[in-house]
Amino acid sequence: MxxxxxxxxxxxxxxxxxxxxxxxxxxxxxxxxxxxxxxxxxxxxxxxxxxxxxxxxxxxxxxxxxxxxxxxxxxxxxxxxxxxxxxxxxxxxxxxxxxxxxxxxxxxxxxxxxxxxxxxDGQGFLVREALGLKSVRELEGASICVQTGTSNEVNVADYFRGQGMKYREIVAFGTFDEAIKAYQSGRCDVFSADRSQLAAMRLKLTNPSSHVLLPETISKEPxxxxxxxxxxxxxxxxxxxxxxxxxxxxxxxxxxxxxxxxxxxxxxxxxxxxxxxxxxxxxxxxxxxxxxxxxxxxxxxxxxxxxxxxxxxxxxxxxxxxxxxxxxxxxxxxxx
Missing domain, CATH: 3.40.190.10 (Periplasmic binding protein-like II)
Known part of the structure; x- marks a missing residue:
């Protein structure tokens, strides 16, 4: 022993x-x-x-x-x-x-x-300015792009359920660039991610000024x-x-x-x-x-x-x- x-x-x-x-x-x-x-x-x-x-x-x-x-x-x-x-x-x-x-x-x-x-940071929503949206509360029935491997999808589902709202679908993509392309092509109405990410993403779009961040922040993202x-x-x-x-x-x-x-x-x-x-x-x-x-x-x-x-x-x-x-x-x- x-x-x-x-x-x-x-x-x-x-x-x-x-x-x-x-x-x-x-x-x-x-x-x-x-x-x-x-x-x-x-x-x-x-x-x-x-x-x-x-x-x-x-x-x-x-x-x-x-x-x-x-x-x-x-x-x-x-x-x-x-x-x-x-x-x-x-x-x-x-x-x-x-x-x-x-x-x-x-x-x-x-x-x-x-x-x-x-x-x-906190999660937000990017939309096309031409839609004339002013609030997340106007996103009833929207299709929403997110990136896989993040908490964004859960946050969206939690927020909509808490507000008594329904979205049409959440479309998840493997990479940030894939999600950007999908949003820009019209595959979804809205892109949801951390607000800092959305500010960065907007710079990659063909016409950044034609896209706006809605004012609401729906989560805490430290x-x-x-x-x-x-x-x-x-x-x-x-x-x-x-x-x-x-x-x-x-x-x-x-x-x-x-x-x-x-x-x-x-x-x-x-x-x-x-x-x-x-x-x-x-x-x-x-x-x-x-x-x-x-x-x-x-x-x-x-x-x-x-x-x-x-x-x-x-x-x-x-x-x-x-x-x-x-x-x-x-x-x-x-x-x-």
Whole structure:
């Protein structure tokens, strides 16, 4: 019996030695594997130069900057809504940063942890302006396009049932682009998705100005990055990368002034930027990890403004995606 227990203990030790944590794997590989969408303007898409861009892309670059001091050390894997969870659970990607809604079932039954909410969204409806519709309440008998592998179909059914309304049919498509083509061809009257997705989708239509978003938001869609259960160090690093971006905005640390901010005597800044304490080392990176992040991608507000804010093609006001001091929902947990 004693020999068996010793052998089992040795086997467990060897197993632990072989299977390092995700952070160790990423460091050894020299690249972060990041799962993103197959193309959603403002969030994750390839630009005119063939480079990945968007809020979700910048989040992965922030993680890479924290680890390697190099935001380019990321391999982006475009994933459909249907395939995204398999890619994460199989280890094909280290983090899923792909406009995914934080729900109870996804958080508790799929073997994942949500590391935070990087964008607060809600489901809406896009219609042709020529229909003259002003409200979702006017969609009685409509055919509605959605994408498979999302919660959009359930949300539509719940809303219509709750309002005592009936739709003609819900038509689901495997990819976002297939759904766009179907809507544009007239296969359905309405397209329903997260409002940020609809704003991005409208840009892909032949005549964007001839399509309008109805005013109602029918659901809560808190979007954020996911990691696998069971690796607390990796979970902590991904979660605190989000908090670092928000805290940097709250404390006024930007790409332009981060070097000057290193001279600050404000204890909050000293802890955040690593001139006091060992907070970076506690999550497996260097003391200046937040400096690395801000140098690479800026703070949360800079990422938002650059990718989806006013002045971009999506032109989305900050609203609830502002920091808490300005009436929004983003709140960085304190570094102390």
């Amino acid at each position: 004693k020999r068996f227990l010793l052998a089992a203990a040795g086997a467990l030790f060897m197993t632990g030695a072989v299977h390092a944590g995700t952070l160790d794997d990423v460091k050894a590989r020299g690249t972060l594997n990041c799962g993103v969408t197959q193309g959603l303007p403002g969030f994750s898409y390839t630009d005119d130069k063939g480079e990945w861009a968007g809020m979700d892309v910048d989040f992965c670059r922030a993680i890479a900057a924290a680890i390697f001091d190099d935001p380019t050390k990321v391999k982006f894997s475009p994933l459909s809504a249907k395939d995204r969870f398999t890619a994460l659970s199989s280890g094909a990607v280290d983090v899923l940063s792909r406009n995914t809604t934080w729900t109870m079932s996804r958080d508790t039954t799929l073997g994942f942890n949500f590391a935070g909410v990087t964008y607060y 979007l954020g990055p996911l990691v696998r259960h069971g690796d607390d160090q990796w979970f902590d690093l991904v979660r605190w990368t989000y908090f670092a971006l928000v805290n940097a905005e709250e404390l006024g640390v930007t790409r332009q002034n981060v070097e000057e901010m290193l001279k600050s005597t404000d204890p909050r800044l000293k802890r955040l930027l690593g001139t006091e304490g060992n907070y970076g080392e506690d999550v497996g990176v260097t003391a200046d990890w937040v400096v690395r992040i801000v140098r690479a991608v800026g703070n949360y507000g800079e990422i938002y403004d650059r990718n989806v804010g006013p002045g971009t093609p999506l032109d989305i006001e900050r609203g609830i995606n502002n920091v808490w001091r300005k009436g929004g929902l983003h709140y960085g947990m304190p570094v102390r």
